[in-house]
Amino acid sequence: MTTLMLLTIIAEENLAGPIEEEIVRLGAKGYTSSSVSGKGVSGIRDNQWDGENIKIETIVSESICKEILSHLQKKYFERYPMIAFYHPVTVIRTTQFT
Amino acid sequence: MTTLMLLTIIAEENLAGPIEEEIVRLGAKGYTSSSVSGKGVSGIRDNQWDGENIKIETIVSESICKEILSHLQKKYFERYPMIAFYHPVTVIRTTQFT
Amino acid sequence: MTTLMLLTIIAEENLAGPIEEEIVRLGAKGYTSSSVSGKGVSGIRDNQWDGENIKIETIVSESICKEILSHLQKKYFERYPMIAFYHPVTVIRTTQFT
C-alpha cells in the first residue's frame, strides 16, 4: 500500500476532452470523470444552456500532480470557470498508477 | 497552495435547493453537486419512487465547515436521511474559496 | 467527531450489485454509488457498448476497510477493470457508520 495524490479538477464540460488528453500526456495512467453541476465565482452552472461542469479525478504521484496543476494554471485557470485541488490517498497496487 | 476543508453532504435530493442556499449564506463561495444513489440506516435510495440522494461538495475554511455542520445538524440531521463528513485538501488559489 | 476511512471503489458497472452486497456483508453500514466514466490500463470506459464504471464510496472503520479491500483483491482485482483507494475523513455521528 502506497500513498499517492488524488487530484480533482472541476471545469466547464466542453474542456473534458482536452484536459483528459493533457493529463494523460503529462503522465497520468488513468482518470475517472463524471458530470456535475455547481456554482462558483463565475455563477451558476446547472443546466445545458448556461453549461455544466465535468469532474475529473486522477490518481498520480505528487510530482505529476504538480506538473498537471501548473499546466492547467497556465492554459486554463485565468480564462475558464474551473477549480482544482488534491489530497493524499492510499492505493493497493502502485503499478496501476505510476 | 493552502489547505482548506472539503465538506461532503449526502442527503435526500429534494433538500438540494435549501442546503445549497444555506451553505452559501453561511459563507461558502461555491459548491459542486451531483446525483447519487445509496443505502444507509434509512434504507435504500436508488430510484425515483423511494427518492434518490444529492451529493454536495464545498471547499471552505475549517471554521465555516464547522458552522455549516452545526447548522445542518440542528435543522436536518434528526429528521432526514443524510450524512456529512470532511477532510483537508490542498487548493491552488485561496482567493476563489475564502 | 471521529475519524473513519472513506473507501472508494471504481469498477465495471455490472459489478455494482455484487460489490454493494458484499461490502454490506463485510460490515459497512451504508454506501453511496454513482455512474462514472473513465480510462485506465484496460482502456476507455465511457459508453454503453464498451461499458461504463460505477463509483462506490463507503465510510467504514479502518479494519473493515482493510477486510473489504482484501476481499475485493481476491475476488475481482486480477480479472476486472477496477481500482480502489481510501483516505481518512471526519464524521459527526459515529453511530451511523459503525
Added chain:
Amino acid sequence: MLTSILSPMVLAFLLGIVASRLKSDLKYPDSLYQSLTLYLLIAIGLKGGYKLSLAAFDEVIWPAIAAILLCCLIPLWTYGVMRKAGRFSIPNAAALAAHYGSVSAVTFSAALAFHESLGISFEGFMPSMLAMMEIPAILIAISLARMNDTSSSTGQASVKEIARELLAGKSSLLLIGFVLIGLVVGKTGWEQVSPLFDMPFKGVLTLFLLEAGLVAGRKLSDLRKGGLLLIGFGIMFPILHAALGIWFGKMAGLSLGGATILGVLAGSASYIAAPAACRVALPEANPSYYLTAALAITFPFNILIGIPLYHEFAVYLFN
C-alpha cells in the same frame, strides 16, 4: 372483461413484477422515468383541457364539487382509521392519508383505456377532475400531522409554504397548466400536438407500467413489514372510496362511465406527487408503509380487480 385485464398496459405491469422477482437487471434510467412522467402529466392535462373546452359550465360544476368534496373527506377519515384501527404513528397515518386522498394518474389512464376498449362513453372533462384532486388531500394530511404533532421542532416548513410548494410542484403545475392550455388552444391547437400527446399515449403508459411493476415487485418484499393490516387497508380503502366516488358521481349527474371514473379516482392512491411531498414534509413517515401500500397493494388491486369491480358496482347503482 378479460380483454381489459389482458391489455398490454396491465401485462407490462405484471412483467415488471416478474422481472423484479427474477432479480433481472432491467432498470429504467432515471431520466426515462422522469420523461415518461412529464409526458403523461402533459398529455392528460392537454386532452382534459381540450375536452373541457367542449363542455358546458353547468355540466362540469357539480362533478367538480363532488371531486373536491371527495378529496377533502377521504384524508380525514383515512387518518382517523389509521391512527385508531391501524395504530400507526402520526406521521405514518398522515402520509397514508395523503396517498389515499390524492389520486393516481396512471390508474386513471387505465380506467379510461378500460372504458374505451369496452366502448362505454364517459365525460371528456374527467382529466380536469384528476387535476383538481391531486393536491388538496396532501395538504390536508400534512396539516393534520402538524396540528397533532406538538413535539415537532422548529425549522419546519409552514403549511402555507408547503401549499405553495405543492401548487408550484411539477405534477400539479403541469396538470393545471396544460388543462388551461388545452382549454385555450381549441381544436386547431389540439390537432397540432395530438400525434405526440394523444396517439402514442397507451404505448407510453405501457412503458410506464413496466417500470411501475419493477418497483412494485421490489416492494412486495416489504409487505411483511407492513403485515396483514396494511394489505387489508390497501384493499378495503380503494373499494370504499370508489363506491363513495361512484355514488357522488351519480348524484352530480355524471354518466355511468363518468361516475365509474370518479370512483376510480377516489379509490386510487397517489405515487407521484404524494411520495415526493411526504419525503420532504413528513420525513419521519416510513416509505415502506406508504409506498408499499400505494404501489404494491392498491395499485395492482385497482388495475387487476378494482376497475372491473367498480364498473359492475356502477352498473348496479345506475339500474
Added chain:
Amino acid sequence: MLTSILSPMVLAFLLGIVASRLKSDLKYPDSLYQSLTLYLLIAIGLKGGYKLSLAAFDEVIWPAIAAILLCCLIPLWTYGVMRKAGRFSIPNAAALAAHYGSVSAVTFSAALAFHESLGISFEGFMPSMLAMMEIPAILIAISLARMNDTSSSTGQASVKEIARELLAGKSSLLLIGFVLIGLVVGKTGWEQVSPLFDMPFKGVLTLFLLEAGLVAGRKLSDLRKGGLLLIGFGIMFPILHAALGIWFGKMAGLSLGGATILGVLAGSASYIAAPAACRVALPEANPSYYLTAALAITFPFNILIGIPLYHEFAVYLFN
C-alpha cells in the same frame, strides 16, 4: 393572428416562464433536453433535405446567396454597434454578434407552424437555409474578437481549429448531415421515418419550449444586470434583421411566406450552437449578457410579437 399566439407551443413557453417565476421544482433531466435537441435538429434537417430534393437548382441558388450574405453582414454590424453604442468589451460584443448572426431552429419552427396554421404557403427548402446560416456568423464573430484582442494569451485555439470544431459540432453536423440524407432518400425514405420525424414534430417543439421557458424565466432576473440597453438591442436587432431578411428574400425571388421565414431566420438569435461555441472560444464573455439577450428578450419577442409583425411587414412589402 391570435390563433398563432395561442398555439400550444407558445403557451408552453409562457407556462415555463410562469413555472420558473413560481420557483417550481419542474426541471427537465439533462438527457431529455439533449434528446429533444437531437430530435429537432434531425427532424428539421431531414424534412428540409427531402423538400430540397423536390426543388429545382435555380429556385434555390438565389435564396441561398441571400441567406449567406445575411449571416455574414449581421455579425459585422452587430459587433460594431455593440462596441460603439453598447460599450461592451471585445469578447462580449463578439459573443452578442455570434448569437444574433446565427439562427434559432426553434424560432424557425415556430414560424413554420405560424404559416401552416394561417394556410400561407412557403418554399419547402427553407430548412436548408437554416442549416447554412447556423455556423458562418459564429466564425466571423470569433475572428473579430481574435483580430481585435491583441492581449490574448498563447494557448488559444486558432480560428481554423474553431472552424473545424464548429463544422464537426453536433448541431451543424446533424443539420447538414440530415439535409444530405433527406436529399438522397427521396419519398420512400422520407415516408419510412416521417411518423417519427414529421408527425409528432409540433408536440416535441411544445416540450422543448416548456424547457426554454423555464430557463428564460430564470434569466429574467438577470435583465437588470444587462439593463435597458440590452432590452433595447434585444428588440431592435431582430426587427432590423428581419426587415432586411424579408427584403433580401423578396429580391432573391422567394414567395411571401418564404421571404418572411428568411426574415425570421435573420431576426432570430441562436441559443444552441452559439452559447456552446462562445463558452469555449470566448470564455471571457459574460453569459448573463448573451444568454439573457438571446433567450429572455429576443426569443420571446420573436415568438409572441415578432413573427406576426414580420408577416405584416412582408404583406406590406409584397403589395
Added chain:
Amino acid sequence: MLTSILSPMVLAFLLGIVASRLKSDLKYPDSLYQSLTLYLLIAIGLKGGYKLSLAAFDEVIWPAIAAILLCCLIPLWTYGVMRKAGRFSIPNAAALAAHYGSVSAVTFSAALAFHESLGISFEGFMPSMLAMMEIPAILIAISLARMNDTSSSTGQASVKEIARELLAGKSSLLLIGFVLIGLVVGKTGWEQVSPLFDMPFKGVLTLFLLEAGLVAGRKLSDLRKGGLLLIGFGIMFPILHAALGIWFGKMAGLSLGGATILGVLAGSASYIAAPAACRVALPEANPSYYLTAALAITFPFNILIGIPLYHEFAVYLFN
C-alpha cells in the same frame, strides 16, 4: 437494391461513422441509448408476438427448430476456428463465439425494412426466432471457456448462475416477455400500442443507428490491433452463417423472405446482450476484439453488403 442502401437507417449509420472520424462532439446521453434499446426490444417483441398469434403451430415449429440448431452449432464451430486458425486465447475465442452465435436485433430490423421496401413477403413470426436465438449461443460459448480453462480461479460464477442471469437479463427478458404479451393481447391490444411501437419504429431505428455509427467509427481505429485476420473472420463468418441459415430456413419450409431473414439472423453478431455478458463472465477477453469485429466489421458489412447479398443467394437457392 440501391433504395435499400440509401435508406435513412443506413445513411444515419454512415453519418455516425463520419461524425466520429471528424471527432465531432456529437454524443448520445447514456439514458437515450438505454431508452432506444428498451424501445427496440419491446417493439420487436410485441410485434413478433402479435404476428405469432396469427400463425399456426406447425408453421412455426420447424423454423423454430432450425433457429435453435443454428445458434447451437455456430458458437461451437466459431470457437474452434478462432482457437485454431485465429490463435486467439480461450476467453477471446469464447467471446467471439458468443457474439457470432447470438443475434443482432438491429441487423434483423434492417433486414425487415429491406424486405418491406422491396415488397417481398416473409413470415410475420420471425421476431420470435430472434427472441429464441439471443441467449443459447452465449451460454454455450461461456461454457466452452469454463470447460477449457482449468486455470480459472475460484469465485467464478457457475454456468447455471450465468444462465439464470442471462435469462433474467434485460434483453431476453424484454424480448421473451413482450413476445408473450403480444401473443396474448391480440388485435385490440396491438392496435392500442402500435402508434408507439409500430409506426415510429424505423425512425427510432434511424436514431439508434446514428449512435451505432458513432461507436463503430471509434472502433475503426482498433482495426489495426485485430489485424487483417479479424477483418477476414468478420466478413467470412457472416457469409457462411447466413448461407447456412438460408439453407436451414428453406428446409424448415420458410418462404424466400423468411429464409433470408433467418440467414441474416444467423449471420449477424450480437452487440447488446453478448458484450454485456462477456464483460461479466469473460472479463479476460479483450473488447477490442469482440466489439470491433461485431460492430465495426460485421455489422456494417451486413447492413451495406450482406443483406442484399443474402437475398441474392436466397433467390438463387429457391429457384
